[in-house]
Amino acid sequence: MKTLNATHAASKGRKLSVIQAALACFTEKGYSDTSINDVCRMSGASVGSIYHHFKSKEQLAAAVYLEGIRDYQQGFVQELEGHDRARDGVFAIVRFHLTWVERNPDWARFLFQKRYAEFMGDTEEEFSRLNAEFMARVSGWFRKHIGTGSIRRLPPDLYPAIMLGPCQEYSRIYLSGHHATPVKDAVKEIGDAVWLALGAPSAKKERPGANGV
Amino acid sequence: MKTLNATHAASKGRKLSVIQAALACFTEKGYSDTSINDVCRMSGASVGSIYHHFKSKEQLAAAVYLEGIRDYQQGFVQELEGHDRARDGVFAIVRFHLTWVERNPDWARFLFQKRYAEFMGDTEEEFSRLNAEFMARVSGWFRKHIGTGSIRRLPPDLYPAIMLGPCQEYSRIYLSGHHATPVKDAVKEIGDAVWLALGAPSAKKERPGANGV
DNA sequence: CATATTTTAGAATTTAATTCTAATATGTCA
DNA sequence: TGACATATTAGAATTAAATTCTAAAATATG
Numbered sequence: 001m002k003t004l005n006a007t008h009a010a011s012k013g014r015k016l017s018v019i020q021a022a023l024a025c026f027t028e029k030g031y032s033d034t035s036i037n038d039v040c041r042m043s044g045a046s047v048g049s050i051y052h053h054f055k056s057k058e059q060l061a062a063a064v065y066l067e068g069i070r071d072y073q074q075g076f077v078q079e080l081e082g083h084d085r086a087r088d089g090v091f092a093i094v095r096f097h098l099t100w101v102e103r104n105p106d107w108a109r110f111l112f113q114k115r116y117a118e119f120m121g122d123t124e125e126e127f128s129r130l131n132a133e134f135m136a137r138v139s140g141w142f143r144k145h146i147g148t149g150s151i152r153r154l155p156p157d158l159y160p161a162i163m164l165g166p167c168q169e170y171s172r173i174y175l176s177g178h179h180a181t182p183v184k185d186a187v188k189e190i191g192d193a194v195w196l197a198l199g200a201p202s203a204k205k206e207r208p209g210a211n212g213v
Numbered sequence: 214m215k216t217l218n219a220t221h222a223a224s225k226g227r228k229l230s231v232i233q234a235a236l237a238c239f240t241e242k243g244y245s246d247t248s249i250n251d252v253c254r255m256s257g258a259s260v261g262s263i264y265h266h267f268k269s270k271e272q273l274a275a276a277v278y279l280e281g282i283r284d285y286q287q288g289f290v291q292e293l294e295g296h297d298r299a300r301d302g303v304f305a306i307v308r309f310h311l312t313w314v315e316r317n318p319d320w321a322r323f324l325f326q327k328r329y330a331e332f333m334g335d336t337e338e339e340f341s342r343l344n345a346e347f348m349a350r351v352s353g354w355f356r357k358h359i360g361t362g363s364i365r366r367l368p369p370d371l372y373p374a375i376m377l378g379p380c381q382e383y384s385r386i387y388l389s390g391h392h393a394t395p396v397k398d399a400v401k402e403i404g405d406a407v408w409l410a411l412g413a414p415s416a417k418k419e420r421p422g423a424n425g426v
Numbered sequence: 427c428a429t430a431t432t433t434t435a436g437a438a439t440t441t442a443a444t445t446c447t448a449a450t451a452t453g454t455c456a
Numbered sequence: 457t458g459a460c461a462t463a464t465t466a467g468a469a470t471t472a473a474a475t476t477c478t479a480a481a482a483t484a485t486g
Contacts, residue, residue, distance in 0.1 A: 045434080046434080046436065048433085048435055052432085
């Protein structure tokens with residue numbers, strides 16, 4: 001028994017060390033620019049050893065992903081279900097997510113931030129500029145409406161996050177092929193929610209305009 | 214002039230056809246499993262021709278990304294700035310995003326959905342299960358609180374989207390290294406916004422509990 | 427202690443990205 | 457138009473990196 005456990009532990013230890021080395025490499029150089037040899041050097045394991053534990057480079061990345069997401073989800077659920085009042089729960093989750101990311105930036109980068117980053121090695125400047133201009137225009141639009149008192153005043157970088165975040169998340173579900181609220185209904189519901197989140201109390205009763213919902 | 218334009222057009226045509234072929238390949242088989250030869254076959258261009266137009270496979274992917282994001286952002290800004298009343302603008306954007314995704318699912322997948330999908334070739338079932346369980350628990354928690362009347366009733370799949378979307382979006386900015394509202398303030402602001410979006414009118418004045426903000 | 431199983435090593439192979447050279451097409455200008 | 461310059465295409469040659477394979481070392485079992 002003890003020996004069996006010991007073996008398992010040793011095995012798990014090696015496997016884990018490879019996963020951690022892989023995370024470090026992926027974080028530093030990105031997935032494509034990390035070679036299996038890089039992971040060998042970083043972890044001290046041999047090629048054969050790595051391929052014994054992981055079927056392929058992609059499987060290794062998947063293992064890294066699963067390792068991180070498990071930790072995140074466990075903490076998330078614990079936090080959520082540890083609060084009885086809805087408001088407390090919601091606030092706790094928001095805090096949990098943000099602090100988890102703050103404490104585990106490498107994992108978070110790998111788990112949550114793999115959008116386009118992978119490809120943007122050189123083109124980064126162009127994308128950066130494109131994105132900066134875009135965000136400036138969005139922020140400008142909001143600033144204009146703060147002036148009229150119809151938008152609550154918030155730190156400017158949060159407006160896009162609050163407005164687009166739910167849209168993005170919904171899209172992810174919609175695209176995954178799992179059952180999702182139909183687009184038409186989602187437009188209405190998410191629209192309402194975003195407005196509740198951003199509208200100033202005095203403006204909450206604004207009626208839809210000519211081409212509103 | 215005409216000839217010059219023709220050349221440019223032809224050149225752009227070729228380049229564009231390669232970009233479109235690449236999008237098709239990436240959509241069908243994923244980035245890693247797409248070889249340059251696949252793109253050759255699909256586009257009719259030769260290896261040399263592709264490498265003449267794009268420095269590397271990653272640059273090709275970047276070009277695909279930029280092509281799509283340009284279209285998205287252009288439509289977005291046009292929509293946003295075409296509405297004078299804040300409420301109309303917000304609703305218009307939500308609708309724009311969702312319908313854009315609906316109409317351009319391949320682009321959207323490539324632009325917005327490149328999180329973990331890339332690595333999950335085989336492990337997909339495990340991740341699917343993990344994720345389904347997680348979402349079920351989150352939804353369950355919300356269902357419980359609808360019962361008490363302190364959460365507005367919405368299609369269940371939208372609760373996670375509305376709660377987590379802004380968090381994810383904020384994290385993306387925070388992690389990108391650009392200036393972002395400090396985590397502490399963001400927790401408060403995003404928490405408020407999410408509660409405004411989800412809380413029922415009757416419950417809006419709930420005070421924070423023992424371990425609330 | 428002998429045997430079976432798991433793990434490690436690293437060389438050999440295979441696959442796919444990238445580079446290179448030459449040919450072809452296209453545009454410019456006298 | 458015809459000679460020259462530039463941009464584009466083609467595909468073979470090269471290089472880099474993923475994956476496989478064989479055998480040795482370590483570990484567990486009885």
